[in-house]
Amino acid sequence: MEKNLIELKKISKRYDLPSQGNVTVLDDINININEGEFVSILGPSGSGKSTLLRIIAGLVSPSQGSVLYNGKPIVGTNPGVGMVFQSFALFPWLTVIENVKLGLENKSLREEEKMRKALSVIDMIGLDGFEGAYPKELSGGMRQRVGIGRALVMEPDILLMDEPFSALDVLTAENLKRDLLELWTEKKIPTKSIIMVTHSIEEAVYMSDRAIVLSRDPARVISDIPITMPHWRDKQEPKFTSLVDRIYSILTKREIKTIEVEEVQKKKLEKVQEVPAGALTGFIELVDDLGKKFDLYKLADQLSLNLEDFLPIVEAAHLLQFATIHQGDIDLTEIGHQFADASVLERKILFKEQLMKYVPIMEKIVWILQSKSNNKMEREFFVEIFEKHFGAEEAEHQLDILIDWGRYAELISYDEKAEVLYLESETAAINE
Numbered sequence: 539m540e541k542n543l544i545e546l547k548k549i550s551k552r553y554d555l556p557s558q559g560n561v562t563v564l565d566d567i568n569i570n571i572n573e574g575e576f577v578s579i580l581g582p583s584g585s586g587k588s589t590l591l592r593i594i595a596g597l598v599s600p601s602q603g604s605v606l607y608n609g610k611p612i613v614g615t616n617p618g619v620g621m622v623f624q625s626f627a628l629f630p631w632l633t634v635i636e637n638v639k640l641g642l643e644n645k646s647l648r649e650e651e652k653m654r655k656a657l658s659v660i661d662m663i664g665l666d667g668f669e670g671a672y673p674k675e676l677s678g679g680m681r682q683r684v685g686i687g688r689a690l691v692m693e694p695d696i697l698l699m700d701e702p703f704s705a706l707d708v709l710t711a712e713n714l715k716r717d718l719l720e721l722w723t724e725k726k727i728p729t730k731s732i733i734m735v736t737h738s739i740e741e742a743v744y745m746s747d748r749a750i751v752l753s754r755d756p757a758r759v760i761s762d763i764p765i766t767m768p769h770w771r772d773k774q775e776p777k778f779t780s781l782v783d784r785i786y787s788i789l790t791k792r793e794i795k796t797i798e799v800e801e802v803q804k805k806k807l808e809k810v811q812e813v814p815a816g817a818l819t820g821f822i823e824l825v826d827d828l829g830k831k832f833d834l835y836k837l838a839d840q841l842s843l844n845l846e847d848f849l850p851i852v853e854a855a856h857l858l859q860f861a862t863i864h865q866g867d868i869d870l871t872e873i874g875h876q877f878a879d880a881s882v883l884e885r886k887i888l889f890k891e892q893l894m895k896y897v898p899i900m901e902k903i904v905w906i907l908q909s910k911s912n913n914k915m916e917r918e919f920f921v922e923i924f925e926k927h928f929g930a931e932e933a934e935h936q937l938d939i940l941i942d943w944g945r946y947a948e949l950i951s952y953d954e955k956a957e958v959l960y961l962e963s964e965t966a967a968i969n970e
């Protein structure tokens with residue numbers, strides 16, 4: 539019988555934010571993690587993956603629910619975990635061995651024993667000979683090896699990793715993944731389970747036994763997919779690619795909601811993706827050039843874009859109804875094709891029509907400008923309205939992107955110096 543190492547029971551997390559009030563980040567998360575499992579956690583940016591990992595580590599307490607380790611609720615920090623961070627989190631003034639030994643700080647071991655364990659881990663993670671080096675003398679990959687060493691020296695039951703490879707270049711990351719996987723699969727480390735947050739579906743399918751997919755706003759478990767292929771896995775193999783496709787499709791399906799006009803009208807002031815009109819136009823042209831349907835995952839791969847950069851573009855194309863998404867495939871709509879084939883001027887007209895139809899927040903800006911007798915309004919006015927909905931920082935970003943879209947569509951104009959928005963017709967009149 540499989541033994542439950544970690545049980546997350548009805549975990550919810552809420553933050554009380556001054557600008558947005560009470561925000562639920564995690565909602566009713568129930569996950570059991572068994573001994574022997576390597577689990578990946580995937581989800582859109584800002585969905586709460588890191589928060590969930592920190593709750594498992596006992597670094598953040600849930601608003602509701604409990605974390606059980608070996609069947610018992612944890613109180614304070616979880617004694618069974620070691621954590622690896624994306625940013626390495628090394629102390630620059632300590633040497634490699636001193637940084638690794640930090641993992642044993644709270645253990646009542648004799649100094650010689652700490653030294654012995656640290657040296658053995660350094661050897662294991664391939665840093666033999668660098669014991670006395672300082673972080674600044676090491677490459678990024680070596681620094682992350684120290685980060686992993688500091689977690690492993692504790693001989694934790696559970697290794698938690700928060701995007702451990704995302705700060706590294708591709709080759710270094712591949713190398714480190716292989717080494718870590720070797721330690722794990724050949725049981726060279728006493729770790730009973732690994733939980734890794736990642737943005738990379740391919741990384742999850744390559745390394746782990748299970749991929750848990752979270753939604754956003756709030757995060758709930760939307761899929762829990764077993765990955766049963768034996769190691770070492772071949773990334774070109776059809777089984778591998780179809781699993782990557784499947785997870786991609788789950789993630790995108792949740793990300794890109796089908797938006798009906800009536801629905802849009804009800805949902806005033808919904809956020810738009812921060813994708814400049816230029817990038818969006820280029821993307822629509824590209825999809826048009828590629829032919830009818832295209833697998834989103836392969837397209838992202840071909841463009842060398844990761845999910846985080848790629849999804850917003852797809853989502854914006856979908857919001858404006860230039861493209862449809864179906865089971866992980868993207869296809870241009872009739873308007874999308876028209877747009878791709880149109881002249882510059884025709885494109886602006888089409889973009890304007892789609893904006894007014896499907897982006898209520900844009901409609902609102904135009905409506906406000908129209909209702910003013912001089913057809914102009916200060917940026918600050920819109921920022922203040924948006925702040926109530928999106929928070930201070932996001933309000934500025936949202937307005938910037940809407941100005942970019944509105945300018946492209948020749949719907950509105952913006953005087954950057956005076957920080958004033960105009961209706962396009964009004965700008966023309968002023969310039970005369």
Ligand SMILES: Nc1ncnc2c1ncn2[C@@H]1O[C@H](COP(=O)(O)OP(=O)(O)OP(=O)(O)O)[C@@H](O)[C@H]1O
Nearest residue numbers: 553554555563581582583584585586587588589590
């Ligand atoms: N201490 C905090 N106070 C307020 N809000 C927070 C806090 N920590 C996280 N959040 C919010 O919780 C949400 C989830 O954040 P989290 O970092 O867990 O997401 P994530 O999925 O790991 O994101 P990413 O993929 O971008 O790293 C975000 O909206 C974030 O702003």
